[in-house]
Amino acid sequence: MISMFLLFAAFILYSINRLTNSLCIQKEIPEDRQPKVFRFINISITILLLSSYVEILYA
Template sequence: MAALIITFIIFSVFILYHINRMTNLLCIQKEIPEERHEKIFRTVNILIVILLSTSYIEILYV
């Protein structure tokens, strides 16, 4: 059980890092103003955390 939790946390950090990296590249490529970056990152991060949380719950209880 503990191995599953540790593996999932490592996986989650890896996913969050790469999603943020891709979001940053998107903001640069599309020349989105700096004022909107914070809102974009917040939205993306919240949605990814929700996705990862529901994935964890599904793995845990199925």
């Protein structure tokens, strides 16, 4: 179960990072702010994935 969830989480993080890159390009976010945007989004998605794993684990 955990290996399947890890594969799913990796796919989600990869997809979200691609979408974030597209957002940065489309909105012309300066290069110096892009790492902050990526860090915020990655931390938020990781928290959501961890909470969903805990919910699945204890449901």
